[in-house]
Amino acid sequence: xLSRAAERVYWAGRYLERAENxxxxxxxxxxxxxxxPREVDVGWFELVKIFGASVQVSGSNDxxxxxxxxxxxxxxxxxxxxxxxxxxMARDNVRNLRDLLPQESWESVNELHQYARRKLExxxxxxxxxxxxxxxxxxxQQINGIFAGTxxxxxPYFFLxxxxxxxxxxxxxxxxxxxxxxxxxxxxxxxxxxSTLWTNVLKSVSGFxxxxxxxxxAVQGTAxxxxxxxxxxxxxxxxxxxxxxxxxxxxLPNSDHLVHALDKVNHVLPSPLPDxxxxxxxxxxxxxxxxxxxxxxxxxxxxxxxPAD
Amino acid sequence: xxxxxxxYSATGFxxxxxxxxxxxxxxxxxxxxxxxxxxxxxxxxxxxxxxSTIVDMGISFTIYSEGDNIDRxxxxxIIPRAxxxxxxxxxxxxxxxxxMALNLFIDDLYNDRRILKDxxxxxxxxxxxxxxxxPCKGVSPRHGVWAHICxxxxxxxxxxxxxxxxxxxxxxxxxxxxxxxxNVIKRVFPGVFRNHRVRPVSExxxxxxxxxRSIASPEVEGKPEVVVLTPGIxxxxxxxxxxxxxxxxxxxxxxxxxxxxxxxxxxxxxxxGLTQVDVIYRRIDDTFIDPEAFRPDSTLGIPGIMRAxxxxxxxxxxxxxxxxxxxxxxxxxxxxxxxxxxxxxxxxPNVPTWRCSDRQQLDHVLANIADLVVKPANESGGYGxxxxxxxxxxxxxxxxxxxxxxxxxxxxxPTLSLSTAPTLCDGSLEPRHLDLRPFILQGNKISVTAGGLxxxxxxxxSLVVNSSQGGGSKDTWIVEDDN
Numbered sequence: 085x086l087s088r089a090a091e092r093v094y095w096a097g098r099y100l101e102r103a104e105n106x107x108x109x110x111x112x113x114x115x116x117x118x119x120x121p122r123e124v125d126v127g128w129f130e131l132v133k134i135f136g137a138s139v140q141v142s143g144s145n146d147x148x149x150x151x152x153x154x155x156x157x158x159x160x161x162x163x164x165x166x167x168x169x170x171x172x173m174a175r176d177n178v179r180n181l182r183d184l185l186p187q188e189s190w191e192s193v194n195e196l197h198q199y200a201r202r203k204l205e206x207x208x209x210x211x212x213x214x215x216x217x218x219x220x221x222x223x224x225q226q227i228n229g230i231f232a233g234t235x236x237x238x239x240p241y242f243f244l245x246x247x248x249x250x251x252x253x254x255x256x257x258x259x260x261x262x263x264x265x266x267x268x269x270x271x272x273x274x275x276x277x278x279s280t281l282w283t284n285v286l287k288s289v290s291g292f293x294x295x296x297x298x299x300x301x302a303v304q305g306t307a308x309x310x311x312x313x314x315x316x317x318x319x320x321x322x323x324x325x326x327x328x329x330x331x332x333x334x335x336l337p338n339s340d341h342l343v344h345a346l347d348k349v350n351h352v353l354p355s356p357l358p359d360x361x362x363x364x365x366x367x368x369x370x371x372x373x374x375x376x377x378x379x380x381x382x383x384x385x386x387x388x389x390x391p392a393d
Numbered sequence: 394x395x396x397x398x399x400x401y402s403a404t405g406f407x408x409x410x411x412x413x414x415x416x417x418x419x420x421x422x423x424x425x426x427x428x429x430x431x432x433x434x435x436x437x438x439x440x441x442x443x444x445s446t447i448v449d450m451g452i453s454f455t456i457y458s459e460g461d462n463i464d465r466x467x468x469x470x471i472i473p474r475a476x477x478x479x480x481x482x483x484x485x486x487x488x489x490x491x492x493m494a495l496n497l498f499i500d501d502l503y504n505d506r507r508i509l510k511d512x513x514x515x516x517x518x519x520x521x522x523x524x525x526x527x528p529c530k531g532v533s534p535r536h537g538v539w540a541h542i543c544x545x546x547x548x549x550x551x552x553x554x555x556x557x558x559x560x561x562x563x564x565x566x567x568x569x570x571x572x573x574x575x576n577v578i579k580r581v582f583p584g585v586f587r588n589h590r591v592r593p594v595s596e597x598x599x600x601x602x603x604x605x606r607s608i609a610s611p612e613v614e615g616k617p618e619v620v621v622l623t624p625g626i627x628x629x630x631x632x633x634x635x636x637x638x639x640x641x642x643x644x645x646x647x648x649x650x651x652x653x654x655x656x657x658x659x660x661x662x663x664x665x666g667l668t669q670v671d672v673i674y675r676r677i678d679d680t681f682i683d684p685e686a687f688r689p690d691s692t693l694g695i696p697g698i699m700r701a702x703x704x705x706x707x708x709x710x711x712x713x714x715x716x717x718x719x720x721x722x723x724x725x726x727x728x729x730x731x732x733x734x735x736x737x738x739x740x741x742p743n744v745p746t747w748r749c750s751d752r753q754q755l756d757h758v759l760a761n762i763a764d765l766v767v768k769p770a771n772e773s774g775g776y777g778x779x780x781x782x783x784x785x786x787x788x789x790x791x792x793x794x795x796x797x798x799x800x801x802x803x804x805x806x807p808t809l810s811l812s813t814a815p816t817l818c819d820g821s822l823e824p825r826h827l828d829l830r831p832f833i834l835q836g837n838k839i840s841v842t843a844g845g846l847x848x849x850x851x852x853x854x855s856l857v858v859n860s861s862q863g864g865g866s867k868d869t870w871i872v873e874d875d876n
Contacts, residue, residue: 087662088650180626183635183645187451239664337665390662 085239089184091389093240096177096185097247100193103170104224105255109134109288110157110167111217114210116284120277128153130265134258135165151207159204167220168204171197184240189230196223242332243388246342249329250381253322253349257373259288260312264366267305282308289320306361314355322373326350329380338387345383349376401815401822407553408824409474409814420477420872423588428472433820440471440817442581452573454860455629464632468865469574471581474814474827474847477874478592484547484555484831485841487740490731492543492833495560495718497734499539502717503529513733514726518750521801522720523771526679528686528699529714535608536837540718541710542601542674543833544568544845547741549812556744556809558828560727562711562719564676568832569633570866571846572597572640578868590873592843597832598640601674604836605641608708609671617671619643620661622651624677624693629861634676648677653697659707672708673698679713721770721804722748745807749800758796758805762789765805767796780856782808811856814867816849826850828858829869844869 113131120126128150132139141152160166175197182190199219208216228248235241263285266278282303286292291312292303298317300307315321319328330346333339352373358365385391401411410421417425428436444466453464476484501508502519509516519525544565546558575594579586602619609617623634625647638645650661651670660667677694680687686699701707717723725746731739747754747765758765767779779792796803813824831845847867848858858864 085664086644086646086650087664088647090664182626183639243664388664390667 085243087388087390089181090239090243091385092177092181093184093243094247094384094389096174096181097244098251099170099174099177100224100227101248101251102255103167103174104221104228105252105289106157106165106167106170107217107220107224108290109259110154111214111221112284112288114213115287116280119280126266126281130262131157134262136258137163137165154207154213159207166204168200171200171204171220181240186230186234188234189227192223192227192230196220196227199223237335239336242335245332246329246384249325249332250377250384252320253325253329254374254377256289256312256320256322256325257370257377259285260309261367261370263305264309264363264370267361267363267366278305279303285312291318291320294318306357309361309366310355310357313353313357323350323353336388341387342380342383345376345380349373349380352376401824405551406810406824406826407549407551407812409476409549409812409827410472411815418475418477420874421475424473424475424585424870427582427585427588428815428822436471436817436822437820439581443469443471443577446577446580447573450573450577452570452577453632454570455627455631456861467570467573468851468860469577470816470849470865470867471578472815472817472822473578473868473870474829475589475870475872476844478871479874481592481843481871484741487557488545488831488833488841489839490735490737490740491545491557491560491727492540492835493839494731494734495543495562495727496538496540496835498730499562499712499715499718500533500537501734503532503539503714508730508733511733513729514723518722518726518801519717522717522723524679524714524716524720526687526714526717528703529712532703532712534712535610535708536835538608538835539712540715541604541608541712541835543835544830545833547829547831547845548744548809551810551812553812555741557727557741558744559721559724560719561830563716564630564678564711565830565832566630566633566676567830567846567848568597568842569636571832571842571844571869573636574846574866574868589870592871592873594843597842598637600834600840601637602641602643604834604840605672605674605708605710607836607838608710610705610708613671618661618669619672619674620646620651620670622646622648622673622675622677624648624681628676630676637674648693648695651695651698653695653701657697657701657704657706659695659698659701670707672710674710679716682709682713716771721746721768722750722801725804744809747805749796749803749805755796755800758803759793762792762805764808766808767792767803767805770802770804780808783856814847814849816851816865816867818851818853823853825853825865826856826858827867843871 109131132153139152139156141149156163157165158167161168163169175193178185178190178193203216231244266281282305283292285308286295286303289312295311299311311318312321314323316324316327318324326346326349330343333343352369354369410418410425412418447466447469452467454467455464498508508514509519540562542565544561544567547555548558549555572594605619606617620643621634621638623631623645625631635645644661646661651659652662653659659670661670675682681691682694683696683699684691684694685696699713702709724743725748728739728743731737747758749755749758758767763781765781769777779788781789811826811828813826815822816825818825827847827849829845829847832842834840847869849865849867850856850858851863851865
């Protein structure tokens with residue numbers, strides 16, 4: 085398989101995953117904010133932190149802030165974090181791979197792109213937002229379904245999977261990082277709203293139901309963080325993503341470098357979590373985790389993509 | 394005669410299926426009967442079936458328009474164009490003779506230059522050609538072959554004579570459409586094949602693959618690594634590049650996938666590391682292939698690939714510099730070239746051609762421009778030419794000025810009355826002009842496709858067959874006639 089093709093499949097996997105996750109996070113956040121009183125210090129800026137970015141807000145009231153941030157996350161064609169941008173990049177990569185990927189996946193990605201061009205040209209109004217985001221999530225899932233259901237388990241599929249796993253682990257770690265701030269909220273608010281906050285965290289990775297079924301019945305901070313970091317069965321948990329990537333390596337040539345890098349990601353995951361877990365501790369761990377994930381990405385690039393010098 | 398629901402008449406032209414008395418030509422009798430039995434509504438139904446099969450099979454070509462690339466469904470007319478096998482055997486012999494002579498010619502030009510010393514072809518014509526490439530001097534590709542894949546355009550004049558209109562020796566395209574046209578027609582009209590013995594075309598990808606492997610350096614051990622080099626998805630012929638790579642089972646690469654190492658060998662970057670490449674079927678123009686040797690601004694090419702080729706470490710098909718022989722002025726010398734190298738007379742004649750570089754011939758062209766077709770020496774795709782009888786007085790004057798300013802760059806030919814074939818237009822069968830592009834492969838041996846790609850000018854009276862300018866196509870049948 086050509087390195088260029090491997091690189092494109094990998095990025096198609098990453099951008100599709102990023103698009104789906106971004107849509108879900110914004111959707112959940114919009115819901116959450118409706119449930120919280122003003123005195124809880126959770127706002128739109130928390131969302132931007134997830135993406136490790138900053139947004140310039142013109143004007144000072146909350147509406148200006150909401151508009152600027154949603155534009156940054158959804159419609160801005162030039163922001164590398166916006167849903168619009170991710171969908172366009174996914175489509176560009178798939179377009180170049182029409183010989184390798186199933187025909188239906190190209191058609192679906194193209195339809196998603198056309199949809200985004202119509203619906204995300206400007207930031208969708210609050211009343212339409214839920215539906216547009218739900219559509220985007222659904223279409224991403226459909227495309228992943230086509231990949232899973234119709235692609236031979238050969239090199240192109242493995243690179244797609246690597247892209248998805250690394251993106252997923254990265255995104256989940258960022259969500260945990262931001263959520264860790266909730267641990268610092270004053271006790272009265274945490275008692276009153278903690279469950280709402282942590283339910284939201286789980287829902288932003290579609291993890292609420294699985295958490296309830298297979299983990300503790302109570303939705304509580306440390307347990308949620310532990311689940312999202314260490315669970316081996318939930319596909320969006322960091323550990324599960326890394327294990328999946330590691331398993332995929334077995335089918336690719338010269339994968340020692342990446343296996344080693346993935347093991348180093350796993351070593352960062354604290355298990356069991358300490359009893360006195362606090363926000364800054366989590367934050368520090370997530371920073372290290374993200375650095376290790378960037379190393380894993382670099383290992384993929386160095387091993388297989390052979391960039392021209 | 395009655396053909397389909399209409400009276401069909403090709404008055405004044407040679408029709409490929411119907412004779413002057415209105416009856417079917419013998420080799421096309423069953424074909425004409427088959428379609429004559431159809432009502433207009435059925436013809437339209439079948440055309441729709443053909444169109445939707447083409448969409449389903451994803452047969453497309455790309456045109457660049459208003460800053461956007463658009464994939465268009467490939468246009469295919471339902472009525473095949475048929476030729477008798479006995480006639481085709483002659484054409485095939487002529488094409489082989491021609492391509493073998495052209496390859497001897499190119500090899501001579503870049504090495505001994507005997508034909509120039511013998512003054513059969515003027516040296517200044519070659520030295521002033523922008524397709525004569527200095528870096529190719531002294532190179533001897535394997536088997537002495539430079540143009541491995543040639544697409545020669547054939548036309549038939551009013552009296553039935555077949556002429557070679559031009560030779561495409563650089564990156565001729567269209568063969569994938571020839572193959573897919575047959576596949577579509579077989580799907581939509583399985584019945585009609587039962588009554589004819591039509592020569593198959595499907596072995597082309599294997600023949601291409603065998604030819605490409607035959608030109609690898611003799612030092613390559615085992616199976617040579619062959620790739621198809623494309624400028625990328627935005628190229629109008631990308632469908633074909635991808636089709637040929639897929640049907641040969643080789644990688645489709647872009648310039649950025651390849652690199653030339655210190656050892657002057659070409660490697661492609663794969664997930665298994667660097668893999669040496671032995672043969673490149675390149676679909677990139679000569680001067681874009683190596684920014685070190687030609688255009689420094691080319692981002693499509695591979696720096697150093699000319700070095701690798703000159704060192705014999707990689708075979709390029711077609712070899713760079715082959716285009717020197719498809720210059721339209723050089724074309725006018727091809728009958729002499731054939732005679733010079735083979736001692737034979739050409740089997741297929743050239744269209745009579747006036748060279749504007751010759752003072753007397755130029756005067757003739759200037760005086761008779763309204764009756765002639767004027768072509769620039771080095772354009773393809775039907776661009777930059779003048780069809781005298783169809784042009785305005787202002788255009789005649791414009792071309793007179795162009796000819797006087799740069800006579801070396803133009804030739805003129807009589808306006809041929811191109812042959813026609815019945816074509817479905819707006820629900821009825823009408824005569825439309827067409828040409829034929831067969832594909833000739835030469836490596837350790839030489840082969841010709843049975844027929845080729847028939848291109849049709851879809852507008853009444855038009856002679857422009859290029860798909861980028863609204864042309865269509867037909868499946869081309871070489872029918873055994875036991876003569």
